[in-house]
Each structure stands twice: as structure tokens, then as C-alpha cells.
Amino acid sequence: xxxxxxxxxxxxxxxGILDAVQRAAVPEAFTVDFLKDLGxxxxxDRPITKLLKFLGMLDxxxxxxxxxxxxxxxxxxxxxxxxxxxxxxxxLFTADKNAHTKTASALKGWFRTxxxxxxxxxxxxxxxxxxxxxxxxxxxxxxxxxxxxxxxKPPAPPLTPPPTTKPLAxxxxxxxxxxxxxxxPDTQNIDTYRAIFRALREELGT
Numbered sequence: 187x188x189x190x191x192x193x194x195x196x197x198x199x200x201x202g203i204l205d206a207v208q209r210a211a212v213p214e215a216f217t218v219d220f221l222k223d224l225g226x227x228x229x230x231d232r233p234i235t236k237l238l239k240f241l242g243m244l245d246x247x248x249x250x251x252x253x254x255x256x257x258x259x260x261x262x263x264x265x266x267x268x269x270x271x272x273x274x275x276x277x278l279f280t281a282d283k284n285a286h287t288k289t290a291s292a293l294k295g296w297f298r299t300x301x302x303x304x305x306x307x308x309x310x311x312x313x314x315x316x317x318x319x320x321x322x323x324x325x326x327x328x329x330x331x332x333x334x335x336x337x338x339k340p341p342a343p344p345l346t347p348p349p350t351t352k353p354l355a356x357x358x359x360x361x362x363x364x365x366x367x368x369x370x371p372d373t374q375n376i377d378t379y380r381a382i383f384r385a386l387r388e389e390l391g392t
Contacts, residue, residue: 210223243257286324
């Protein structure tokens with residue numbers, strides 16, 4: 187988790203902003219003018235942009251990302267937010283997996299120790315987190331996010347016995363080809379197959 191944790195100077199309109207975001211179309215960029223268009227003109231509301239960046243919903247140029255678009259789906263908006271809270275405040279959830287149930291007063295000390303912020307700023311960090319947690323739905327949010335497919339190990343190949351028929355081709359010096367078919371026993375003992383092929387090599391001089 188970043189030590190520069192964004193916060194809202196006032197959480198009075200935080201839930202209202204999140205509701206308005208869900209009702210609006212996806213903007214090209216989440217700007218102050220867009221926030222005003224949503225009906226929030228106070229300077230206390232403008233840090234929502236930094237907060238959405240912190241949650242991974244906007245990029246560095248304030249452009250909406252995949253999680254922002256997923257948040258617009260009313261059927262899963264609150265669970266999406268919960269998963270983003272877990273990711274953004276990962277150190278807090280490592281310290282207490284039930285951090286989203288704690289009061290702002292109980293969390294203030296942790297934010298102050300983690301970020302080195304003063305008491306008032308740490309309190310605002312805690313109240314912002316608490317307000318986000320109250321809006322989110324942690325009952326359906328995954329505890330951990332799945333890794334990209336590129337990070338996953340491929341499944342081990344199944345253990346299967348060698349084929350029961352093994353064609354061996356020997357090419358003579360005159361260009362003739364002799365084909366010998368060996369009917370192998372149906373067994374799981376690999377040593378049996380090794381013994382058969384070793385005997386063939388000895389007999390054929392290969």
C-alpha cells in the first residue's frame with residue numbers, strides 16, 4: 187500500500203458521488219468539470235479523483251479503467267468496490283482481515299503509524315476508509331484477486347502407459363526398410379518396457 191493515502195476532507199458527499207458515478211455515462215476523463223456536472227461543486231469533493239486513482243479505477247491521466255466500468259454495473263458495483271478496497275489497502279487487511287468492520291477511531295492509530303501523518307490527517311484517512319467500507323459489499327468480494335493466466339503454471343501432463351504397439355524401422359545399406367512390430371504387454375511397470383527394448387537393441391546391434 188502507498189504511504190501517500192488519499193482522503194476526503196469531508197465524507198458528507200462521498201456516497202452521493204459514488205451513486206452519481208453509477209448513473210452517469212463513462213467520461214473520457216474524470217475531471218473537475220465532470221464532477222460539477224454530477225452536481226458536486228465543493229472543493230471538498232475534488233479529492234475523489236485521487237481516491238479513485240488509489241482504488242485503481244482511474245489511470246494517471248484520470249481516464250476510467252476496467253474497474254470503473256465494472257463499478258457502473260449496479261448488480262455488482264458494491265462488491266467491485268470492496269475488492270478494490272482490499273487491493274488498495276492491502277497492508278491494512280494484512281494487519282486485520284476484518285478491517286472493514288472497524289470504526290474510524292480504531293483505525294486512526296494504524297493510519298498514523300503507517301503513513302507518518304498527523305493526528306487530524308490520519309483521522310480523515312480513517313473516516314474516508316470507513317465511509318468507503320460502509321458503501322461496499324464485502325460479503326461477495328473475493329479475499330484475493332486471481333493472478334493473470336501468464337503467472338499460472340501449466341497443468342502436469344497425465345500419466346499414461348506407453349502404446350501397446352511400437353513400430354521399429356531399420357534401414358539397410360541397400361536402401362531396404364524392414365519394419366518390425368513388437369506387441370508390448372499391458373502393464374504399468376516401466377521396467378518391463380525397458381527390458382524389452384534393451385533386449386531388442388542387443389539383438390539388432392544398435
